[in-house]
Amino acid sequence: MFSPKPTLTDMPSDVMDVILDKLGFVAILTLRKVCRDLRNYIDDAKPEFDDISKILIDVCAESISLEIGSHHEKTKSTVISYSRHLTGSLVGEKFLEKENFQKIFFEDFKIIFSSLNKFLEEFEIARDKDQGRGVQRSEDTLDGFLKELQIYFSNKKPLNLRKLTLKMRSASQILHVLPYISPKILKEIEIFDPSIGNPLHYGSKPIEMNEIVKTEQWKMARSLKIGQFLVTVPVKNLLHFGKAVAFQSSPHFESFSIHYDDFKDWKSLKDVFGAPQLNQNIQRIGWFFKLSNPENVLTMFYFTTQNTANFCLYNSRLVPSETIVKE
Known part of the structure; x- marks a missing residue:
């Protein structure tokens, strides 16, 4: 009598756990996409990733790039691309029929973040630098992306990371992310307009800082960089720092x-x-x-x-x- 050959999912759970322990996060993310049984097992097992030091996300209208860096200096960063295809999506070179690339990205993103067991040194979200006709489409994609990210963050504990870099063009976009970072851990904030060159030449509006400066993350961070932006805070409202009111307490x-x-x-x-x-x-x-x-x-x-x-x-x-x- 013919009996089917055993598959990976037929292995005992303790053997599967040993296999997962030996795999890196890229291999685990790839394994999740093989079949529903493996995906469910990995999601339930919640493997831990202790080698991730930074996560950089670049968003544009047709794709999302995910770069993951290691705590080990000799280990190169890993870049995974998620892009739209005529009849599905591409993840790296793997084609997934009738799948949405943003949905696939968020599934991987949630697995990575739920499995982190160390502080992130750096977390960056950027809109692509395109200045052509695709800018508005990229902005719309980023807005949708950030709203989805906010929903995910709002149901989790504050993210433990030391440096946050946001390359986006509005206060509302920044506020989709900044309030969900642990203010006790966050040390550096960097905010840049993703546009190339002087933002005045591209019609960028000044960024409203009123709500941003009220956040605990802003108040407790030790280092701040803002580049390629006009801010609406009048100079006279910044000059009170000259009286050392803010600086004396830090x-x-x-x-x-x-x-x-x-x-x-x-x-x-x-x-x-x-x-x-x-x-x-x-x-x-x-x-x-x-x-x-x-x-x-x-x-x-x-x-x-x-x-x-x-x-x-x-x-x-x-x-x-x-x-x-x-x-």
């Missing part, structure tokens, strides 16, 4: 720079802070402010020819004796 503060497109009324700074204590041919003017720690003062340097204002700690012993240090 033991991690070292420096903070503001780069702006234009500030025609820079002479009004004198109305806010009084006469500058440092004036080098009008190219750099500065003020000094007391801190709770008498060993340092807070300086504000305004560079009239470089469109830059810089705040930094300064050793009190190096301040000239005739200098007025403001309260």
